[in-house]
Amino acid sequence: MRFPPPTLRLLGFAGPKHEAEEIKSKIGAFLHDELKLELSESKTVITHATSQAAHFLGYEIRAQHSDTKITRNRRAVNGAIGLFVPRQVIRHKCALYMSKGQPAQRGMLLHDEDFTIVAKYQAEYRGLVQYYLLAQDVFRLGRLQWVMETSLLKTLAGKHRSTVTKMARKYKSTVETPEGPRTCLTVTVPRDRGRKPLVARFGGIPLKRQRKAVLTDRRPVMASAKRNELIHRLIAECCEICEARTNLEVHHVRKLADLNRPGRRDKPDWVHLMAKRRRKTLVICRRCHEDIHAGRGTAPPRK
Template sequence: MKEFLRDALKLELSDSKTLITHATTQAARFLGYEVRVQRSDTKLTGPRRSASGIVGLYVPHDVIRQRSARYMSGGKPTHRGVLLHDSDFSIVAAYQAEYRGLVQYYLLAQDVGRLHRLRWVMETSMLKTLASKHKSTVTRMARKYRAMIDKEAGPRRCFEVKVERTGEKKPLVARFGGIPLTRKRTAVITDRMPVTPNQIKTAELVKRLLADACEMCGSSNQVEVHHVRKLADVKQTGRAERPVWVKLMAMRLRKTLVVCRSCHEDIHAGRAASSTRKRSLESGVLGN
């Protein structure tokens, strides 16, 4: 095989990365899957043992273990402190994005159903995060956001958060779960970039934009986004009184601020520290 690859295909094997695996007793790892040959003396199609000799793809045990560890502490699912200051919508959306990406990648696996363990860990971690945010309990959070959705495979239990919008716009829906863990032989794998904390914050920015309101004065006139290069620029200590927009960005740990055209112009002109906007901030008009 090595000679064929070298002479016919002009490919060189890396000796340190190349090994021969006994296909029926061992598994080869390729692109995150375990690859091995199935063997079964009981599964028959007519006189033939239809499963024997068929190559199968499987979810590696260590993938489930490592993924679950991200949401656990002391051997139990735990909350994620980095999400506590986000909205319920963003928390559920972040968990679902991470879970959906992994499930869709392993839809070709024979034992994709083994991801039920990971789903339970992530679901419990999500509910604990919501409970910690609201100083409540997991049971109350589960009761509040539990929902049923219809899928081709039948009704599925999930958790969802809805954000109503004005006018005739449909509500925004963030949903965790509801994905059938059933193998799809014709699934097309889309290898996307993993979800990072920065992407979670971007999703939160989308929600803030959809609110269509200035986070400084509450106006909905020509809503825009003000950016800074890095948070360190707005979190400097030991300098003169900081304007309201700087305090907001430092408090929220975000490099973006949704503002109206008037406030945006004031920020760039150095006029965004008026007492009117400070009073709005103190009175709670700006929200959380």
Template sequence: MITHARTGAAKFLGYEITVQHGDQRLTRGRRAVNGIVRLRVPKSVIKAASAPYLQHGNPERRTELMNFDDHTIISTYGAQYRGIVQYYLLAGDVHRLNRLRWVMQTSLLKTLAAKHRSTVSKTARRYRDKIPTPHGPRTCIQVSIDRGNGRKPLVARFGGIPLKRQRMAVLIDRPPGPGQIRRKELITRLLAGRRELCGNVNQPRSTTSTSSPTSASRDRPAPTG
């Protein structure tokens, strides 16, 4: 696309490319802004990424995820949000993705609240946590699964990424992998073969059977002569 970078934005690899111009912004008596190339997050990207989580303009739950466990739900939201944010960390206005974060987080909390038949505020208090980052602590939605035996817990997290430009960010644009059909939570629990209350493992039924005396005598051929 050929365009004048000062009056319009060229689009390349999902970014908007512009050239800054500001005669009033001086650094040590010089116009330090003029002619500097700037990367921006397109508004269309934010709109398209938010669309699956909106209904009539408001964040809405995703009913297709309600049959999964909490770890899977939060992990799914977190992976989708993290992929978009990490791709646009080179943009000077990456903070504009805060709109996407709010939409997805509200949709996530509504999905979890509907699954547990609770309210959004109670769900937020239950899963909200703070994690340290190079730019200070950040709030996120997080759940952990303790695996025991000294192993690290499985952590699913949404958010907690500082929306700050990273000049040295490395973009890794992986092609999407093949879709994986996952069983519903109830089916997974049934196939585990373990009683959840007592922890005993279900034993398969024996396939051998004993014949009763009456059936044995009934099957015996009658004497002749």
């Protein structure tokens, strides 16, 4: 039997606490009698918006108070409900890029290309910023940006056995945004035959609240320890089986364990190649790709 997933709801109410408790009791009775659902007592709490913050979908929700913000001769924000970034979220995210209280390099990325390292940091940072663009204090993520940028520079310095200052001097650039110029770290990979270069950039996202932002709650692309990078192999533009240079595609398996499935007596050459290199992907030409899916033999793979 399948049960419906739990539903999250937030109810705002202006009135005394005993009335809020009565409303909560009636909602619980309705869910139990009409919908045959149970109200979670541990997750259904009553908070005072002025003195406490309600936590909902990763945001803090509380009433604002400021005697200095005056609009049309009146205090404009007192009592207005606002969305805020929880302090513990910032601390937790910063801790992922720190060691002993300081930003630190990420050893698992030292074998990746500079382009990939910057792109991964940006994907993780951009995903969090875009989720909190509705917050009144999204500017507080500036602390996370500094920690991640320092960690990124230390990772690049560790990879090249250089210093943070030299890496910053090499990759820092200025980009134009709707909010004006922003300083960021940029890695550019040139390509031939007049094609646009590949660009990876960290930063350049204005930490300014957007009232009509559309939230994209996606899991950020986290760092991996893969040492053979797909982008490097794609730029090479060469089939990794027959060395053809046209109609290139990517063949992939769900997991490396699938290469050693029982019942397969004679493993094709492409299986040996993927297992030897510990890759779940192969950059191959269209003809080799069709041969693999048809179960036909392929040309001997290049070493």
